[in-house]
Structure formats: C-alpha cells, structure tokens
Amino acid sequence: MKGNIKHFFPGNNTSQGFFSFYNYILPQEKAKRIICLKGGPGTGKSTLIKKVGEHFNNCGFDIEYHHCSSDDSSLDALLINNINIAILDGTSPHIVDPINPGAVDEILNLGECLNKKELTNIKTEIINTNEKISNTFKKAYSYFYAARSIHNIWSNCNLKSLNNSKINKLIEDLNLSIFKKNRLSYLGSERHLFVTAFTPNGIITYIDDIYKNIDNLYVLNGGPGLKKTKILTSIYKEAITRGYFVEVFHDPLIPKRIEHVFIPELSTAILTSNEINKKNLPGIQIYLENFINHNNHSILIKEDIKNFYMLLNEGLNILKKAKILHDELEEYYNPNIDFDKLNVIEDKLIYKLKKYIK
Known part of the structure; x- marks a missing residue:
C-alpha cells in the first residue's frame, strides 16, 4: 500500500x-x-x-x-x-x-x-548561458518588484477604509472557535514553506493536496490590504503558545505575507482566496470586503489593477525565457553524463x- x-x-x-x-x-x-x-x-x-x-x-x-x-x-x-x-x-x-x-x-x-574533459571544451558556452540565465532572473524579479509597488497602492486603498474593530472581533471569534480546549504548558513549533509559486508555467498552487484531509476549514476571501496576514499570524501564534505544531505557508509576491495556516493536530486550516491564487476553496467563508467602510472607501482605479496583473504576467513570461535558457544549459551537460x-x-x-x- x-x-x-x-x-x-x-x-x-x-x-x-x-x-x-x-x-x-x-x-x-x-x-x-x-x-x-x-x-x-x-x-x-x-x-x-x-x-x-x-x-x-x-x-x-x-x-x-x-x-x-x-x-x-x-x-x-x-x-x-x-x-x-x-x-x-x-x-x-x-x-x-x-x-x-x-x-x-x-x-x-x-x-x-x-565527462569533465568534454565539458571543458565548451566552457565558454556554459559560462555565457549561465550569465544569460542570471540576468533573465534579475529582470523577472524587477517586474515582480514593480508589480508589488502597484500592489501597495491597491493594498493601501483597502487598508484606509478597513474597520479595524471588526477585524479584531473576527480574530477573537476565530480563536474561540478553533481553540476550544486548554493545552499543554510548553510552546509548540512552526514550519514555513510555500504551496503557491511563480513559475515558468504561471502561478502554480498545491493547496488542494494539502487541505483534502482537513476537517475544519476557514477561508478568508479578499484582495490586498484586508489584514489577512494579521489574522493568520494571530492564530498561528496562539497555536504555538498552546503547544501545537503549525505549518505556515507564505505568499509568493511578498514572502512576509502569509497565505495559509495549518494546525494538523486540530485538523484545522485557515486558508486565503486572494488576488494571487484566485482559488475557490471549500470551508466556512469569511468575506473581508464586508469589513470595509464603503461610505468612505475610495473607488480603486481599475487601471492600477490592470497594471498590477500586466507587470506580474510579464514577470512570469520572463521566467519562461529563463527556463528555455536553463534547458539549453542542460543540453550541454546531458550528453556528458x-x-x-x-x-x-x-x-x-x-x-x-x-x-x-x-
């Protein structure tokens, strides 16, 4: 088996x-x-x-x-x-x-x-290809950085109109719902990884493989600036304080942001459906757009969102070029193995x- x-x-x-x-x-x-x-x-x-x-x-x-x-x-x-x-x-x-x-x-x-002797004969080609690969990745990262700058405008627009009292109440309610029992007196532990990545094949996520055996699912829906990371950080820190092992999965655009949190011993996960993964996820749905004061909420210029995805997609396209160059590099090595x-x-x-x- x-x-x-x-x-x-x-x-x-x-x-x-x-x-x-x-x-x-x-x-x-x-x-x-x-x-x-x-x-x-x-x-x-x-x-x-x-x-x-x-x-x-x-x-x-x-x-x-x-x-x-x-x-x-x-x-x-x-x-x-x-x-x-x-x-x-x-x-x-x-x-x-x-x-x-x-x-x-x-x-x-x-x-x-x-076969080191044969590879020495094509040293110049290998060095040149490696340099092209390095420069191509740097270019892709520049586009991701530019996309992040536009992303900040989007995030700040939501942040300025967010009802922080409601967010704090949500955090309190989630902690009460998730942690129903008192736990051990020692601290738990944490593990940090990605399940979503920027790749030559676009934005790839393996989240469906991770939550399929989890009983309790909560889904935070919404774009940037809605304090998803604050909510997730509060929950995973509380879990560690109570002695649980926690898996923390990070966002590919801004690694300090958190995308998902898993508490395996409680068979519980707090997931996000966001502007990067665009996933429809099962579970108890929490729509953070409802926490915005729409009376004072500035209308986000559609051009900013358009430019964000334009820059992000161009960065992904450049990763494709880096992959083509890497395949060329492997062609130098494969016959010499x-x-x-x-x-x-x-x-x-x-x-x-x-x-x-x-």
Missing part, C-alpha cells in the same frame, strides 16, 4: 528575488540523515529524488516532494516523513552544505558522473537509506 504524498515549494521567485525556506524542510535536530546533492544542471538530481521518493512511497512511507519554482516539473527536495530522511538539491540558488557533517548530513556529488554510473549511485543510495528504517 502506498503512503501519502504532499507537494510544496521550499523556495520561490518573489519581488525580493529568490526567497528560500530550505531550512524548514527537515530540522537538524529531527533528522536521521540529510543528503546534500551536488552537481551541475542536467546531472540527474531531480531524477534521483523522484526515484528514491517513488521507492519509499511504494513501500508505504509518507513523502513530501518539494518542487523547483523555476521548473515545477523538477524537484528540489524529498522528505521521507516516517523516518525523517531528506534529500536536498544543494546547488544554486539554494546552496546547501552539511551543517553537522557525518552526524546528520553528507554530500553526494553527482558531478562524479560528468555517465548514466550507468548514475544508476549505480541511485541504487546504492536507496540501499543505504533503507537501513534507517529499523
């Missing part, structure tokens, strides 16, 4: 550039083993992660696939939950090195499978990790 599978993004393309929550995939103190993969593009890191994930999932283990925001079909990490083992892509832009070498983590260098050697490394890794089951 197969185990469960969840999908996340540990990093994201944001208005602040590439933003990473890699350190939350598996904390050192909980890990039995963390494998840091090294090697160039196209050296089989994602393929290895998939192969190991499929093997342990088919053996009944719950796993997490952590996807690459620059190519959502590719994987940046694997977590085997039941035995606390993780495999991480340790290359740029999310460079990961062992923190406690040997005791917890170790490097697996797939660069050993490369010893796949037989790679297969042996994959099989040895699976055999090694299975020893941790006991």
Whole structure:
C-alpha cells in the first residue's frame, strides 16, 4: 500500500528575488540523515529524488516532494516523513552544505558522473548561458518588484477604509472557535514553506493536496490590504503558545505575507482566496470586503489593477525565457553524463537509506 504524498515549494521567485525556506524542510535536530546533492544542471538530481521518493512511497512511507519554482516539473527536495530522511538539491540558488557533517548530513556529488574533459571544451558556452540565465532572473524579479509597488497602492486603498474593530472581533471569534480546549504548558513549533509559486508555467498552487484531509476549514476571501496576514499570524501564534505544531505557508509576491495556516493536530486550516491564487476553496467563508467602510472607501482605479496583473504576467513570461535558457544549459551537460554510473549511485543510495528504517 502506498503512503501519502504532499507537494510544496521550499523556495520561490518573489519581488525580493529568490526567497528560500530550505531550512524548514527537515530540522537538524529531527533528522536521521540529510543528503546534500551536488552537481551541475542536467546531472540527474531531480531524477534521483523522484526515484528514491517513488521507492519509499511504494513501500508505504509518507513523502513530501518539494518542487523547483523555476521548473515545477523538477524537484528540489524529498522528505521521507516516517523516518525523517531528506534529500536536498544543494546547488544554486539554494546552496546547501552539511551543517553537522557525518552526524546528520553528507554530500553526494553527482558531478562524479560528468565527462569533465568534454565539458571543458565548451566552457565558454556554459559560462555565457549561465550569465544569460542570471540576468533573465534579475529582470523577472524587477517586474515582480514593480508589480508589488502597484500592489501597495491597491493594498493601501483597502487598508484606509478597513474597520479595524471588526477585524479584531473576527480574530477573537476565530480563536474561540478553533481553540476550544486548554493545552499543554510548553510552546509548540512552526514550519514555513510555500504551496503557491511563480513559475515558468504561471502561478502554480498545491493547496488542494494539502487541505483534502482537513476537517475544519476557514477561508478568508479578499484582495490586498484586508489584514489577512494579521489574522493568520494571530492564530498561528496562539497555536504555538498552546503547544501545537503549525505549518505556515507564505505568499509568493511578498514572502512576509502569509497565505495559509495549518494546525494538523486540530485538523484545522485557515486558508486565503486572494488576488494571487484566485482559488475557490471549500470551508466556512469569511468575506473581508464586508469589513470595509464603503461610505468612505475610495473607488480603486481599475487601471492600477490592470497594471498590477500586466507587470506580474510579464514577470512570469520572463521566467519562461529563463527556463528555455536553463534547458539549453542542460543540453550541454546531458550528453556528458555517465548514466550507468548514475544508476549505480541511485541504487546504492536507496540501499543505504533503507537501513534507517529499523
């Protein structure tokens, strides 16, 4: 019987550039083993992660696939939950090195499978392509930053007319509804990741995979400036104070904003349907537009919203160009990989990790 599978993004393309929550995939103190993969593009890191994930999932283990925001079909990490083992892509832009070498983590260098002599002959092409990729990502981030600036206008327009007393009452009511029992005297813990990402294939979200087994769902509906992050922060901080483990999922445009909060032990999630994910989500619906004083509410200029999505979509289109360049880079590496050697490394890794089951 197969185990469960969840999908996340540990990093994201944001208005602040590439933003990473890699350190939350598996904390050192909980890990039995963390494998840091090294090697160039196209050296089989994602393929290895998939192969190991499929093997342990088919053996009944719950796993997490952590996807690459620059190519959502590719994987940046694997977590085997039941035995606390993780495999991480340790290359740029999310460079990961062992923190406690040997005791917890170790490097697996797939660069050993490369034909270095042939790659040296095309050094100039590789360097030039890498530079183009870097510049293309910088351009995309510039558009996301510009979109955020327009987004701020939209947000401030709502914020100025928001009834803060009603928001505070909502927070109080939600806390009373969610936390019906007194809890332990020790603090809980938190984990931060993304489930929505800006990718070459557009805005991708895996939220449907996350909430499907949750009993209690609350949905905050509304655009920017309606204090969704304040509401979500209050709830997740209260959960931690009461000793619960909380999963906090962040917004891809502005990473400090919170998109969703999950409290697994209470089988409870507070979700948002917002201007980024545009999801119709099941649960108890809370429409934050109703908390605006419409008598004093300025009419938002439609041109601002239009410009926001124009800039956002252009940034996403530029990510497509970066993906095309990255595919070109992989074409330099793929013919120069010893796949037989790679297969042996994959099989040895699976055999090694299975020893941790006991």
